[in-house]
Amino acid sequence: MATVNPPRGMRDILPADKARRERVLAVIRERYLAHGFDEIETPVLEEYSRLHAGIGGDNEKLAYNVLRRGLDADAIRDAAADPAALSDLGLRYDLTVPLARFYASNRGQLPTVFRSIQIGAVWRAERPQKGRYRQFVQCDIDIMGDDSARAEAELMVASLDTVDALGLDGATVRINDRRALDWMLDSFGFTAEERPGVLITIDKLDKIGPDGVAAELRDRALRAIPESVDEQGPRDTHAVDAFEAFLRRPRTMEFHAYGERQIRAALPDGAPDEIVEHLVGIGQAVAAGRASTGSGTADIPLVFDPFLVRGMGYYTGTIFELAHPSVDYSLGGGGRYDGMIGRFLGQQVPAVGFSLGFERLVDLVTAGADAEGQAVVLVHDAEVPVVELVAHKTALIAAGARVRLERRTKNLKALLERAAADGYTAFATVPAGASDLEIKPLS
Numbered sequence: 001m002a003t004v005n006p007p008r009g010m011r012d013i014l015p016a017d018k019a020r021r022e023r024v025l026a027v028i029r030e031r032y033l034a035h036g037f038d039e040i041e042t043p044v045l046e047e048y049s050r051l052h053a054g055i056g057g058d059n060e061k062l063a064y065n066v067l068r069r070g071l072d073a074d075a076i077r078d079a080a081a082d083p084a085a086l087s088d089l090g091l092r093y094d095l096t097v098p099l100a101r102f103y104a105s106n107r108g109q110l111p112t113v114f115r116s117i118q119i120g121a122v123w124r125a126e127r128p129q130k131g132r133y134r135q136f137v138q139c140d141i142d143i144m145g146d147d148s149a150r151a152e153a154e155l156m157v158a159s160l161d162t163v164d165a166l167g168l169d170g171a172t173v174r175i176n177d178r179r180a181l182d183w184m185l186d187s188f189g190f191t192a193e194e195r196p197g198v199l200i201t202i203d204k205l206d207k208i209g210p211d212g213v214a215a216e217l218r219d220r221a222l223r224a225i226p227e228s229v230d231e232q233g234p235r236d237t238h239a240v241d242a243f244e245a246f247l248r249r250p251r252t253m254e255f256h257a258y259g260e261r262q263i264r265a266a267l268p269d270g271a272p273d274e275i276v277e278h279l280v281g282i283g284q285a286v287a288a289g290r291a292s293t294g295s296g297t298a299d300i301p302l303v304f305d306p307f308l309v310r311g312m313g314y315y316t317g318t319i320f321e322l323a324h325p326s327v328d329y330s331l332g333g334g335g336r337y338d339g340m341i342g343r344f345l346g347q348q349v350p351a352v353g354f355s356l357g358f359e360r361l362v363d364l365v366t367a368g369a370d371a372e373g374q375a376v377v378l379v380h381d382a383e384v385p386v387v388e389l390v391a392h393k394t395a396l397i398a399a400g401a402r403v404r405l406e407r408r409t410k411n412l413k414a415l416l417e418r419a420a421a422d423g424y425t426a427f428a429t430v431p432a433g434a435s436d437l438e439i440k441p442l443s
Contacts, residue, residue, distance in 0.1 A: 009126060009134030016422045021137075024166065024362050025119065028139050031165050032117045035158035037141050039117040042098040044091055048083075051090045055340055056097055057313040062124040064091040091123040095140045096314070096337065096353060103144050103351075104344035113145040115154070119358075131359070139356040140334075144341065147350035149278055152318050152336070153285030155354040159322060159332065160290065160301060162356070166365050168324055171331070172301045175282070175320040176308035178335070180267060180275050184306065187268050188246070189239035194221075196313075203309040214244040258283045258300040266306045279304065282318065314340050318352065326364065332356040375402040376439060377419040380430040382407060392430055392437060416442055 006012055013021065029039065051063050065087035071079070079085035092098050095118045103114065118140045126132050141158060143151040156173050163171045181202075182195065190198050201216045208216070217240045246268060256262035260280050264271055287300040303323075310319045310333060319335035334354040341349040376396055380389055393403045404424065409415050416427055420442045428437040 007134070009128035009132075011133065011135075019423050020365075021358075021362055024358070024365055025137075025139075027165050028162055028356065028358075029117065029119070031162040032141055032158055035115075035154065035161070037115040037117045037158065039119070040099075040102060041120070042092075042095070042102050042118065044121065044123075045089045046092055046098055046101065048087045048090050050101060050344075051093065051097065052084070053343065055314045055343060056093060057311055059093040059124060059312075062126060063093050064123050064125055066090060093124050094122055095120065095138050095355070096142070096312075096340070099140070099142055099353075100337075100340045100351070101344055103341055103349070107345065111145075113143065113151075116140075116142050116144070118142070133359070137358045139358045140353055142351060142353035144349055144351045146352075147338065149281035149285055151350070151352045152282045152320075153289060155334065155352060156282070156286050156302075156320070157289035159354050159356060160286075163322070163324070163331065163361070166361060168326075168331075168361070168364060171322055171324045172303055173286075173320050174303050174305045174308050174323055174330075175279065175318065176305050177275050177279060177318050178315050179317055180271065180279075180306065181309065183272055183275070184268060185239075185243075187270070188242040190243075194239075199309050202307055203311065205307050210244070210247040214240065214247065217243065258302045258304060263304045266304055278318070310335055312337075320354070322354075322356070324364070327360075329360070330357065331360050331364075373400050373402065374426055374439075375404075375424040377404050377406050377416070377424050377427040377442075378430050378437070379406050379408050379412070379415065379427055381432070384430055384432045388432065388434075389430065392434075 033039070045066065048065060052060050054060070056063075065083060066089040067076075067086060068088045071086070076086065099116060099118055103110065118138075120138065121135055122138050123135050126134050128134060141155060143154060160171055160173070163169075181199065185195055185198060197220055198217060201213055201220065204216070205213050218237055221237045221240050256265060260276060263276050263279055267276075283300045283302050286302060290299075290301060308319060308321060310321070312335070314337045315335040316338045317336035319333070321330040321333035324331055332355055334352070336350070336352040338348060338350045341351055378389070378392060378396075389405055393405060396403045402424075404419065404422075406415060406419070408429075419427065424442060426439050426441050428439045430437060
């Protein structure tokens with residue numbers, strides 16, 4: 001007998017949870033629309049070649065592929081060693097690759113600077129565990145056609161405003177620039193070939209600390225050098241030594257607000273002016289935007305982190321993550337991916353995006369932030385005429401309430417507890433012939 005459970009890593013969403021998710025989505029949509037973004041929709045399926053074009057990083061390995069139609073057993077056996085011969089379509093593993101394809105396909109109908117909202121499910125063949133699903137919702141905003149700091153600032157102001165509206169005020173954005181990372185690693189002496197592996201290790205800094213990062217980098221460097229080098233002298237780990245010395249450099253306890261001084265203090269001497277000025281400009285624009293949104297402060301809610309990496313290989317410039325003091329994990333993030341659209345269009349188009357971690361946000365939003373209009377359960381006996389029940393129900397709906405009809409059971413307490421769990425806030429008993437109902441709170 002087939003199991004009645006959903007596939008591993010996927011979930012059924014019960015009514016109360018679904019209603020909660022939709023309320024959070026409504027806030028996200030409303031705030032992003034208010035900031036001038038326009039919602040689009042793309043297919044859940046994309047061509048296999050597009051999803052495996054080398055721009056999706058490790059996510060490409062987690063893509064669900066769709067078997068080509070019309071293949072018989074012999075054709076499947078012949079193509080078993082070639083996934084591209086077996087599949088021509090796949091489920092999207094993020095919303096950014098489909099967006100780049102969408103923009104390239106519809107550019108003639110879009111404004112020069114296009115601000116998009118895209119909300120939808122994505123699928124990855126993850127290893128299921130707590131908080132990690134194979135199907136989940138992403139909420140993305142992106143700006144295409146603007147290479148200035150204004151684009152990043154608009155994304156951050158809109159996203160911070162959105163989490164404020166969800167009752168999660170106090171959020172900050174950790175920010176870095178892939179160009180700054182590349183320059184820093186180059187200044188230490190890491191080669192371009194070493195850089196991808198080095199970035200993977202640096203990304204573990206929060207988990208394994210400076211000692212763990214230095215040890216892993218040194219082990220990686222030693223394993224990369226042929227044994228024959230031993231005969232010529234000690235193996236060369238000068239780049240790791242330089243990086244470890246930078247990690248352990250003396251630091252003053254003085255706090256610098258986000259700006260040029262803080263950024264230069266966090267980087268090795270001689271950081272490129274162009275990169276620093278771009279980051280400073282973002283901070284100034286975000287400060288102005290936050291003061292204007294009524295957040296109550298002109299402080300810059302940004303923190304420069306020279307070791308922020310983010311795993312997607314398509315990032316070309318600014319990268320960032322949304323942080324909140326109530327949790328030790330990010331609630332979203334994104335970055336600039338100026339090279340992606342050119343893969344589809346044949347000419348470069350600047351682009352930058354911010355993705356909210358919807359599944360994590362839903363878990364953090366409090367019940368108070370979910371509040372909506374009155375939701376009433378009408379409990380009636382079997383003998384109450386249907387016409388009376390429908391009349392009572394439609395009258396309450398016309399007054400703005402959400403209404404459910406329930407036939408009285410022997411265990412009235414259990415019935416009302418179930419209604420409360422489904423999001424109902426009040427109830428009334430309906431006797432036959434009643435003209436007015438006494439509505440009582442469920443709590």
